Amino acid sequence: MDQDALKQAAARAAADYIDPMLTTTTIVGIGTGSTADYFIDYLAEVKHKFDGAVSSSVASETRMRGHGIPVYDLNSVDEIPVYVDGVDESNHRLELIKGGGGALTREKIVASVSGEFVCIADESKLVDTLGTYPLPVEVIPMARGAVARALVGLGGEPVWRDDFTTDNGNIILDVHGLSITDATGLEAAINNITGVVTCGLFAARPADVLLLGRPGGVDTLRA
Numbered sequence: 001m002d003q004d005a006l007k008q009a010a011a012r013a014a015a016d017y018i019d020p021m022l023t024t025t026t027i028v029g030i031g032t033g034s035t036a037d038y039f040i041d042y043l044a045e046v047k048h049k050f051d052g053a054v055s056s057s058v059a060s061e062t063r064m065r066g067h068g069i070p071v072y073d074l075n076s077v078d079e080i081p082v083y084v085d086g087v088d089e090s091n092h093r094l095e096l097i098k099g100g101g102g103a104l105t106r107e108k109i110v111a112s113v114s115g116e117f118v119c120i121a122d123e124s125k126l127v128d129t130l131g132t133y134p135l136p137v138e139v140i141p142m143a144r145g146a147v148a149r150a151l152v153g154l155g156g157e158p159v160w161r162d163d164f165t166t167d168n169g170n171i172i173l174d175v176h177g178l179s180i181t182d183a184t185g186l187e188a189a190i191n192n193i194t195g196v197v198t199c200g201l202f203a204a205r206p207a208d209v210l211l212l213g214r215p216g217g218v219d220t221l222r223a
């Protein structure tokens with residue numbers, strides 16, 4: 001099975017996993033990326049069973065609207081029982097690196113207010129130590145140089161993502177060369193740099209469940 005088929009299998013498993021949670025008042029939180037796109041396509045098949053969704057990006061919102069799934073502004077929603085999203089790297093504690101698609105800030109906001117965070121991925125995303133995948137950091141444009149110097153001070157090698165502006169109008173610095181053993185500590189340290197909107201470490205609020213597509217089937221990992 002290729003990587004895409006494994007992503008698709010994880011997305012299918014997530015649709016089955018959340019099905020019992022769906023009622024006509026349920027709002028589902030939706031992530032961003034190719035695995036999340038597969039999930040949106042499966043969710044569309046049961047759109048009559050739930051009220052609508054809160055999106056973590058313009059791209060996912062557009063895809064959902066194309067399927068006729070109602071999309072709500074987070075400020076108009078009281079409760080998100082479940083959030084489903086992909087990942088760039090997860091360790092065995094389900095601490096994550098996210099933001100390959102640049103949607104990390106909105107993803108982190110939706111994850112932070114959701115009851116259960118269900119992560120979906122192919123098996124290549126599970127690692128022993130986070131950091132081989134460059135850590136995305138969303139930065140206010142005027143602070144690019146200052147934040148980059150601070151990230152070097154933390155042991156990283158930041159690279160300005162070419163030709164990319166986030167949905168919030170900011171830039172991304174992708175930080176290479178990290179071997180992350182204290183994800184919660186590094187998340188706090190980076191988020192504390194003035195000019196950083198947020199970093200793509202999801203450790204203070206890790207995933208609750210990781211549905212991992214493997215050639216033999218989808219494994220369920222819990223934190």
Ligand code: 5RP
Pocket residue numbers: 031032033034035036085086087088097098099100101102103104107
């Ligand atoms: C977007 C993300 C994505 O979830 C992450 O990049 C994984 O993407 P894909 O499912 O395409 O492999 O964090 O900001």
